[in-house]
Every structure is written in structure tokens, then in C-alpha cells.
Amino acid sequence: MTGDGPLRVLIVDDDDLMRAGLRAVLSSDDTIEVVGEASDGREVVTLAAGAAPDVVLMDVRMPHLDGIAATRALSEAVPAARVLILTTFEDDDYVFGALSAGASGFLLKRTRPEQLIEAIHTVAAGESLLSPSVTRTVIDRMAAAAPPDPALARRLHALTARERDVLALVARGLSNVEIAAELFVEESTIKTHMKRILAKLDLRDRVQAVVVAYETGLVRPGAAR
Known part of the structure; x- marks a missing residue:
């Protein structure tokens, strides 16, 4: 802007x-x-x-x-x-x-x-x-993608345990509000975690974060929402 x-x-x-x-x-x-x-x-x-x-x-x-x-x-x-x-x-x-x-x-x-x-x-x-329907499409496609590459998992070492929890929930399709309720914290806290996740993994946005979560095996295909 x-x-x-x-x-x-x-x-x-x-x-x-x-x-x-x-x-x-x-x-x-x-x-x-x-x-x-x-x-x-x-x-x-x-x-x-x-x-x-x-x-x-x-x-x-x-x-x-x-x-x-x-x-x-x-x-x-x-x-x-x-x-x-x-x-x-x-x-x-x-x-x-x-x-x-x-x-x-x-x-x-x-x-x-x-x-x-x-x-x-x-x-x-x-x-x-x-769009919500498009988000579901992204997640379903990633869940059906090739098996995770173990070499990529090293990228997750930069994240804290809580940041990995947040990333996993993002990859399962939850919004910031839903993640905050799941982890019993404020929505602003989740937004802060997301900013740090994107910065640490050098990602452009939430969509890329979902892709990385599946590629690294943090979330497995077919994982429950």
C-alpha cells in the first residue's frame, strides 16, 4: 500500500x-x-x-x-x-x-x-x-500429493513446538479464530505465530504454509480436520 x-x-x-x-x-x-x-x-x-x-x-x-x-x-x-x-x-x-x-x-x-x-x-x-471452496480444494489436493520429502522436514527445525502446532492446524483448514479456540489463546496470538512461521520459513503467505506442512510430513494425507 x-x-x-x-x-x-x-x-x-x-x-x-x-x-x-x-x-x-x-x-x-x-x-x-x-x-x-x-x-x-x-x-x-x-x-x-x-x-x-x-x-x-x-x-x-x-x-x-x-x-x-x-x-x-x-x-x-x-x-x-x-x-x-x-x-x-x-x-x-x-x-x-x-x-x-x-x-x-x-x-x-x-x-x-x-x-x-x-x-x-x-x-x-x-x-x-x-474462497472457502477453493481452500478445501487446496487441502484435498495436498493430501493426495506425493509422499513427504524427509529432507524438507529440516525446514521445520526453525519453528517452536507451538508454531508447529499452529502450522499443523492451518494445514487442516482451520481459521485463526478456530485455531485460537483449539489452543485456548487469543486470536491475536495466532496471528503473531503465523507471522513468525512465514518469516522463519521464508514463505509468502498462508497458502504456501499449507503446502510446506504437507511436503514436510508435518500433516499426513487424510489427517482429520
Whole structure:
């Protein structure tokens, strides 16, 4: 986020009507400034380099360069920009392609306006955000992934026992509020633990934390929620 001013948002969608609708929704909020629009994934990097957006709303299906490829290029060229994927699809390949490309959030286009605005603020603040159904998809896919790599488990040595407990609960799909109730602590304490976990493991966000939890074997496939 740039200083104390409004969040700078770049809209990327090949549908003229969708872009107009998004601009109308975002322009109604004084905390957000739309700094540009693109109808093609190829335009994103150039526009973002000049507009310096805090958040990029990215469509998935676009001609010439899709949203996943555009997200990957943007993550490399303008790493400060956070990407929030907006799509009508919940297909696994789109979800994992977007997240592996560097997206910080994934929302369906049927999301209500107020939820979209909240999501933009969440992503801009450095948090990851997924629709509940998408979160479940991520966890189910990781549970069915290849066996954990013992070599990766050494990454967990940097964590305290309580931080490992928190990471395990995150990987099972619990929210900060639910984890706080499980461990009988305040939600603010869990937020602090999460910040330390991400810093110690050099992770971008909560989604990457879930992946690491399964890859290291901290949480086993089929573990109960």
C-alpha cells in the first residue's frame, strides 16, 4: 500500500462489461483507486510497472496470454504487486496454476461487492485469501500429493513446538479464530505465530504454509480436520 493514500488497483479482464462493473464497484469506495485497466495478459507487466498497483485483479481466461502466465510474469517483474485472481471457474488446474504462479488470492466472480473490497484490503495487507471452496480444494489436493520429502522436514527445525502446532492446524483448514479456540489463546496470538512461521520459513503467505506442512510430513494425507 502506498503511504496513507488509497489502495491502487489494476483491473485485468478481457470482458469490457466486467471491467466496467469492477471499476464501478471499486470507484464507490474511497479507500481504493483504480489506476488502470487491461484487456489482455500481455499488457499487464507494462501497465503495472508504470501504475505501481498494490493489487492486480486478474482474470484467468484471456486471449494471447492467460491470467496464470500473466501472474507469473508479473510476480517476477513487479513483485510488490499482489495478484487477486477473479474467475467464474473453480477448476483445480486453474487454482493450482494461479497459486504456483504467485497469486495471493482466488475469488469467484459471483463474490459480492463488499466481499471483493474486503478481499482487496486483505491481499494488500500481505495476507492470502481463498474462497472457502477453493481452500478445501487446496487441502484435498495436498493430501493426495506425493509422499513427504524427509529432507524438507529440516525446514521445520526453525519453528517452536507451538508454531508447529499452529502450522499443523492451518494445514487442516482451520481459521485463526478456530485455531485460537483449539489452543485456548487469543486470536491475536495466532496471528503473531503465523507471522513468525512465514518469516522463519521464508514463505509468502498462508497458502504456501499449507503446502510446506504437507511436503514436510508435518500433516499426513487424510489427517482429520
